[in-house]
Amino acid sequence: MKFGIAAIFKNEYEYILEWIVYHQLIGVDAFYIADNVSDDGSSQLLEALDSLGVIKGFISPELVPVVHRCLLIIICYIGSVTKLTSCVLLMLMNFLSAQMAVI
Numbered sequence: 001m002k003f004g005i006a007a008i009f010k011n012e013y014e015y016i017l018e019w020i021v022y023h024q025l026i027g028v029d030a031f032y033i034a035d036n037v038s039d040d041g042s043s044q045l046l047e048a049l050d051s052l053g054v055i056k057g058f059i060s061p062e063l064v065p066v067v068h069r070c071l072l073i074i075i076c077y078i079g080s081v082t083k084l085t086s087c088v089l090l091m092l093m094n095f096l097s098a099q100m101a102v103i
Contacts, residue, residue, distance in 0.1 A: 004030030004056070006074075011040045020054065031055035 005028045009016065020031060033055055035043045049055045 002030065003028045004032065006032040006034075008034045008036050009038065009042055009046065010036035011038045011042060013038070013040045013042045013045060016042060016045055016049075020049070 005023060012019070023031070031054070033046055035046055046055065
C-alpha cells in the first residue's frame with residue numbers, strides 16, 4: 001500500500017532530512033511539501049530534494065500566496081490518500097499556480 005504525506009515547513013532546515021528519513025522508515029513514500037517563506041535555507045534544501053525526486057512536490061513561497069499554498073497542500077493530501085498519480089497532481093498544481101498568477 002502507498003502512503004503520502006503533505007506538510008508545510010517554515011525554517012525547519014536542521015530537521016528536514018531526519019523528518020523525511022523517519023517517515024520513509026515507517027512507510028511513507030510520497031511527500032508533498034509547501035514552504036512557508038523560510039529564511040534558513042529550507043527552501044533551497046526542499047528545492048534540491050524535489051529535483052532529486054526525494055519529495056514529489058515542492059511549492060515555492062514566491063510563486064503562490066499563503067491561502068493558495070494551503071489549497072494546493074489539501075489537493076496534494078487528497079492525492080496521497082487516493083489513487084491519483086503524482087503526475088496528475090503536479091499537473092493540477094501547475095495549472096492552479098498558473099491561474100493564481102493571473103489573479
